[in-house]
Each structure stands twice: as structure tokens, then as C-alpha cells.
Amino acid sequence: MTTVEERPHTGFGRTLRKEDVRLVRGKGNYVDDVRLPGMLHGALLRSPYAHAKINSIDTSAAEALPGVKAVVTGETLKGLGLAWMPTLSYDVQAVLATDKVRYQGQEVAFVIAEDHYTARDAVELIEVDYEPLPVVFDAKRALEPDAPVIRDDKEDQRDNHIFDWESGDAARTEEVFANAEVVVAEDILYPRVHPAPLETCGSVADMDPVTGKLTLWTTSQAPHAHRTVYALVAGLPEHKIRVIAPDIGGGFGGKVGIYPGYVMSIVGSIVTGRPVKWVEDRAEHLMSTAFARDYHMRGEIAATKDGKILGLRVKVIADHGAFNATAQPTKFPAGFFHVFTGSYDLRAAHCAVTGVYTNKAPGGVAYACSFRITEAVYLVERMVDVLAYELKADPAELRMKNLLKPDQFPYTTQTGWEYDSGDYPKALQLAMEMAGYDELRREQAEKRERGELMGVGIAFFTEAVGAGPRKHMDILGLGMADGAELRIHPTGKAVLRISVKTQGQGHETTFAQIVGNELGLPTADIEVVHGDTDQTPFGLGTYGSRSTPVSGAATALVARKIRDKAKIVASAMLEVSPDDLEWAGNRWHVKGDPEQGKTIQEIALAAHSSLELPEGVEGHLDATTVYNPPNLTYPFGAYICVVDVDKGTGAVKVRRFIAVDDCGVRINPMIVEGQVHGGLADGVGMALMQVMAFDEEGNHLGASFMDYLLPTSLECPSWELGETVTPSPHHPIGAKGVGESATVGSPAAVVNAVLDAIRPYGVRHADMPLTPAAVWAAMQGRPIRTDLAIP
């Protein structure tokens, strides 16, 4: 037997990511790398107008361009019954516009040509006669009685209203507010932003005219859900559709939905009988794919004079764009926004959300938002600071006073969430110690004396991830449970097949580590197969930080099934009763006689051999499972941000960022830290520079990376990370998700820090992004409406 020291890496802990071997060498295989014999290229014509009637489309010049194979318009699709497709929120969305265009960048026609250049040249030759219509560019304006009706395609739609949804006890909240000593209200905007993965969306469709089988390589975070939706929409038999999501260059929720371009590549392949590739460019991606947020909130917080928070309520106008295409569990049109009571012990809470149509792109649930928990956490963490401002209280002390206590878990919130586990004060205490909180406050006081602006911002968040229990959660009727299949080959190597799909999160490593931890197999010996519907079990895919909470649990449980089966095989090998065996991390041995044992590798070979197995035990060593989570998991964290603000220019420099995360048991701490790093950068970006603003004509003002700003290493400090570990009591390995924690928690910390810095100017709130201009305007007492074109 090999000694422990010589054994290759097994189980949990830091280890290099398996996928990086190909990714760092440029040997990844993305959709745009797929090249098939005879492949044609598609390109979309998009609307330059945000709202306009289409009078006519003339495709003759485009069709006449040499190399063009076909030009498809909405009229062509109408004949096939494909002009509209269902969205994930039971609305419909135009595949190619027929009657009108409803946002700038909407898909109008599709050209298929011999090469990409010709397709793009032909797009310019299509002549569309548009009749511009008045534009709804502001969610608040959408509900005014004279606002133009965007969705006149829907029979009963007379306005731009989509839904009203509420959670919590309105009457009880009213009572708490009526009797409270202090009530503070604030209008808070979470502007429209975009996940902006570096890889844009695309697909290659190959409809085999002989077998009738469609193979679709596509940028999908949820290949199985996509396959089922294609089967339902296009009427293709599900077993004749194979969806392959190869390497994905970032998803962040933007690759959950189905876009017209994917559908058009399929239509193109059916029409031409050849494979068709469609890959959008950066501007198309930023203008038309799933945006995030756009929540216009009015928050109110009630408290006692000495800072005991009593209640919280919020009214939201949610801008869903021109089609309601948000991706979230069906029962929750505002996603998980109603977790907005955050990490505090409240007497009452109520939220009311109204969804509206505007002349902007559809989407809304993306950018690592945990189904709108970004908005929820931002609201509560801003409101707590607004309260601190009014009470002249220290924001850390105020939080400490109101945080849930460890003995309150499991805790049911005023809006019905059951938080599984946590020690909140411990996390905040640790963050404050790491930051040197008291010292920072002393430094700030000295600086203020000298007229210098420095701010310290705190955010405490509770996440709710791992959707979810089937009885509460489905998307388009598909329950949110995920399968896993594990097969141990005769030589003891393993292949794990999972339904979730990495977009950079490192599933191929983490999931191998989970199997390794359960069976004592080296990480390197476990192949993780994912992203191909012909190769993997059904499941709803990766978003909402659900991979580890759901599929991670499935993986642990399927490995335990193998372990149980291995025990029976081992008992036959050792000729003892299974009850006499004991598991020792990587082998079964006879209780009290460790020498007498068999490793999982030895057992695997025996399971495939001629060894006589007990009655009822099948040979080989494989298992399948489906995991239906009993509850969500609730990661949490305490973040502290330190900024310096240039008084003369309003420019903000993030000096330090301390992030204490508790995501339960950490499978690979390096990957966890990577996820946190990325999310913190997201937070700096949203807080300080990112926004998709629109002008009065509905023009998108952020359609390139020169206009839609992503933070760089120079805007990010060297992150200071800390951890506490409170295992999830209901998850097989005690893990909680971490993919979105930092994106959820960090924007509020940065904004709170900036507002703390400019507190001497009497500023209580200003909206993101806090660009130098926005900070300066706030200091002048004239905050800017950041989501509209700057006047």
C-alpha cells in the first residue's frame, strides 16, 4: 500500500483546477471554435430604434449579394409558427420582429451566408421602413396613463403593467411603522447593469437531414432546460435534440435564457440543410441579452431611538424591458427579492413589487444576482446606513445590535424564509478585527479635521441559494432537482456525469473532489462530464449558486451509493458479513482488523470480475441519483470597504476591502477565494462605474466596453479575505453556495463607504454608479439620475 505522503491529491483542499490545463494554454473549446464541414454563417439585423412600427422589409439587395444563401424575416417565421417564442416567465418574445420593434437592438432579420463577412455585408443591404413611435425609457413613466403601450401584440394588454407581487404582512408592518419612534424613507435605484461575460452568446446548429437529429453547440448554462424548451417550442422530438455547451467564457446568468439568435441558427440549418454558426458581437451582446437589476425602490425602515430596527418595507417598480423574460422559479416573479429583511431580527416586513414593460431589452435576472438578492441586500444594507445617518449611530454598532443571534437558527424570517444556520456576530467581529475598525475611525476623524475625505462602509449579507425544493420551485414547470451518475471503471478510475455546467467556476475540479472525498479516489482519477445532454442526466443547470448546493449534494449522495455497494462487494471479497466492515476513507476493512481490507480500486476490479456476488447484487460499480433539496442554503458574510475620495474631483479610490465569507464547508478554498475575488470586483464595478443608461429616444448608451466599464486590477485593492465556517445542517457535506456571495454583498459596502466619506456634505444617499461626476454632484446637493442620459 502507498503511504499517505505519496498519495496524489484526494478530497477537499487547495488543488490546481483540472480545467486550467487546457484553458491557460489556449486549448479551450468554445462555441466559436466549433467548425463543421460545410458550415454557413448567420448574422442578425437589429433595430436601430427603441420603438417603431415596421412598415416593410426589402431583402432583395441582400439576397442578391454573392455568397448569401438565405435571408429570413419575421414574415418567413410567421409561416412556420416561429415568429414568437415563449419566455421563461410565461410571456412571449419575438424571435424576429413582425409588427413592431420594441427595443434598440431587437432582432429583425437573419442572413445566412458562406462566411461571416458576407453575412455582415448583406445585413447592411436589408432595407427596413420603420415608423418611429414614442419611447418608454423610464420605468417610472411606464405606468403613467398616457404612456405608449408597448405590448399591443397581447390581446388584453392596455398598459405597460406586467404584475403586482407582494410578500410579508402589510397590516402588521403598517402597525409597527405607525408606532415606531423613528421612520426613515429613501428612494434607491439599482440601475440596469449587464453581466458582460467576455464570451458573447452564440450557437452552431447542425440539423442532420437524414437522421432528423439536431445537434446544437451553444453558450448555455442550462443545456437540459434548453433542450426541453426547444422540444416544446419547435415541436422537435426531445431525443432528437442534443444540446452541447462546450467551454463557456463566463455566464453570470446571462446564458440561462434562450435568445432569438440560437433559434435562428436552428432555423437556418433546417432551411439550408447545412450547419449554421451564429456568434454575436460585443455591442449586440450588451444591447440585447439579459441585463440585470433595473429596480426602482422606495425603502422605509422603522426603529427605536436607540437603534433597535423594528420593520422594513419597500415598494419596487421593476423594469423588465419589452418582453417579460426573467429567469426565476415560476412562483416568484420578483425572484427572491423578498429575502430583503437581510440578516436582521425584525418584527414586521413587507414588500410590493410591480413589474413593467419598457422599450429596453428583456432580461432582469442575471449578473450573479441569486434571483434578485443583489437588489434585496443592497436595499437593506443601504437602509441600515440611512438609519445610522439619521440616528448618528456607528453603522457597525447598529448592525451588531440588530443581527440575528446564533441561537435563533434555524430562523424563519418575516417573509417566510427558513435560514438554515449562521453565526452572524462572529463574522462581523472578525471583519472588524481584520480591518482594524476602531483605528480606521480614528484615522477618518483626523482626516476630516484636515478636510480630507475618507470613508468606511460595511455590508452584511445573507444569501439564499441552491434552488430548490421541487414543491416550491420550478422553471416552466420543470422542477429544480438535479441528477448525478457515477461509474467506477474496472481499474478504479471514475467518471461522474452531472447536469450542471461550469462557466468558469471549476466544476471539473470541485465535483471530482467531492467524489474523491467520499471514496478516497485521487482527484486526477475522476473525470467530470457535463454540458452535453446526450452524456449527462437531466437537471436545471448552473445559476443562482445552485451547483454545489444541489448537484454537489447529488454527487456526494451518488458516491455514497457506490460506497454502500462497494461494501457488499468487499464483504464478498473478504468473505465476511457487510456488518463487520468499517470505512476508512478509501477502503473497507474488517472492524478491529485494518490489515484485512480492500480499497475502492480493488473493489472496482472485483465488481467487474467473475467474483461471486451476494444474491440481488448486480455487478459493476455504478449508481445514479436525483437530488431534491429540502431547503435552500444560506451563506452569509461581512464586508468592509475603505475608500478615499478626492474632494476636488469626486474621484473615488478603493483603498482596502475586507471580506469575511461563510459558505459552510469549503471544498476547494482556492476556488472559493477565486469566486469571491471576482464578485468583489463586480461590486466595485457596479458601485463606481457600470451602468446601462438610456436617452430619451431609448438609445442604449453602454453598448461597448468603452462605454460600459468593467473594473480592472487598478481599481481593485488587494482583497483581504477571511472566513468562518458554519456548515449547512441539511446539505450532505455541509456546503453552501458561494458563486454569487461577493457580487451580492459588495456593492453596498462600496457605496456605503463613499457616502460615509462625503457625509460632511450632508449626503444621505446617492445612486450607483458613483462616478466622479455623480460623487461631485452629490457633494453639491444635486444627485444625478444615473440611469438616464446625463443632461
Next chain:
Amino acid sequence: MQVPAPFTYERATSVEHAIELLGQLGPEARVVAGGHSLIPMMKLRLARPDALVDINDLGAELAQIRVDGDALVIGALARHADVLASAVVGEHFPIFHDAERVIADPVVRNFGTVGGSLCQADPAEDLAAVFAALDAVAVLRGAAGVREVRVRELHVGPYETVLAPDELMLELRVPIRPGGGSAYEKVERRVGDYPVAAAGAAVWLDGDTVRDVGIGLTAVGAEHFTAPAAEEALRGQPATEESFQAAARLAAEHCNPSADQRGPVDYKRHLAAELTTRALRRAAARARGQEA
């Protein structure tokens, strides 16, 4: 992927060849240097030249940085990175290093050129303000011969210069005079972003008196990227905070910024004053040898 409309491509082997090609190919042909401004515009199909004349092989002729008599000469094909790395540039005019540090990002700086920056005539170009502050002269050559144009007279409007379609920018000549200091101040939303506003200043002192001064402003709608009224007012004044602020106020008044996602008009005007003050302050300190 964004792709440009069709065009033809020629590679010049000498300055003469480039000018000849431009003459042959006509007014719809364009020079391509670093390509970092032109090619993105072509991909967005905002620019549609029929032909490109690539001058990247002309480094020996066009990419030199040297002192020639009483002038610092920077070749039009010198890359941003070359300017940033040049000790002789830093020794005479630290304003270049201030500015180059905050122009774009290393990838763009490795290829983008000084000549391309000036010929692009983007109203937010940083180097336009730098060369204007230093009152540099651009050397141009076309079929008709060589001519010299003050950078302050090079730009006729946004994205428009006095260059004829067949003219090539060869180099920039910056007069070296004793007793000077220079500095550049920029506010950007993020590193690599074009400026929200930026100001450059060059100051020549006689003791504590401002003998001469050059002020360059970009992204704030300053005519020809300069502030002549402010310069005029500051000449002969004591080099003090008060006179810097007074000049900066004048500079800001003569700007004509437009509102966009980088900020509203009043903010940009405020920055014009704030950054001009800061640049003058630092330039004067350097003239006194007080700061490296």
C-alpha cells in the same frame, strides 16, 4: 465579431511610397498606424475607407525620439509605450510621462502611435492637450512637399485636421527652453478610459515670476485644446496659488464642454479649473526643481 466593410490593403516601404500610394488611391484611402482608433471605427462601420496604407514598416524613418538642436523630436510612428519609456522625454518634459501613464492601457500603448493620436483628432485625445501646452510643431509631408503646422492649428474640429488626404505626419518638434516645468492632470472614470477632463501645463519661471506658460485642455471643448486667455493673464504674474487659480478660472470659462455619460457640463467646467490649477501648481514646482 464585428467586421469592417470591404477594403484593399497596401504596405508602404518608405515615406515616399506611402505618399505615392495615398495619391494613387485617392481621398477614400487612409493611413493606418497603430490602428487602435481607426480599426475599431471600421469594425463599427463608422469609418469605411476604400483602402488602407499601412506605415508600420517605416519605423526607422518615423519612430525616432531624439533631441535635435533646441527641440525634442518625436516621430509620428513612436508608440505611446516608447514615449513613456523614453528617458530623454522625461528629462525635458515630464508632462509626457504624466499623460502617457493614464492613456489607455498597456496593450493600446504598445501599438497606438503619437501621430495616430493627433491625426485622429478625437476631442478627448490626451496628447493633443500635451502638445498644445508645449506649443509643439507638427511636420507634415505630401506630394506638394514638407510643411510645418503648430499643433495649436492642426485641428479644425472633432475628428478633423488640416492634413490633406495625401499628407503624412512625419514628426513633432517640441521647443526646449530653460527654466521650465510641466505636468498633466486627468480625471477618468476608470483606468484606460478617455478623460472626463484633463489639463496640461508648461511653466517657465524667472525666479518667482511666470515668464511663459502653456495650457492644454482636452475633453472640455476648449478651442484648439488650449486656453490662450488664461495663458495671457498668467504671463508676468507671480507663480502663486492665487494667480494659478485665477488663470484656471479663466481657462474654465473659455471651455465649452458637452454633457455625456462622463458628466454634466458644470462638472466638466469645474474640473477644467480644478485640473488646470493642479497642473500649473505641479509644473511650477517642477520648474523650481521641487519635484521629480
